[in-house]
Amino acid sequence: MATCWSCLGDVVKAGLDAHFCGACKKIQPAPDPNDLFGYLGLPARYRVDEAARSELEARYHELSRKLHPDRFTGASARERRLSMEKTTNLNQTIRTLRDPIKRATTSSPARGASWKRRGEPIRSS
């Protein structure tokens, strides 16, 4: 659990729910941006087939809508900044995941430290 910067409530650390506080609904700092699949609330995968690809795109569009700076125009400076940072992270994440070569090099076991920290098994094939 992480702590919400606004209401000090608990915020889950992984998955799509990690982007917003469950209690006050405020936008939260990015979960580990190196955990590319986790950023979209998905389990890490080495093979991305047709179904996984459409899931990735669906999550991207969902999150993109929720994080869009236009939704934070009346919000505090902190929320506006988070929205911009996270939108940038999100766009980098989806660009990497859409590219099979970048995906393979970025989500290889050598880069899996952040997944290990979360206690998820690293599968090597």
Ligand SMILES: [Zn+2]
């Ligand atoms: Zn909160």
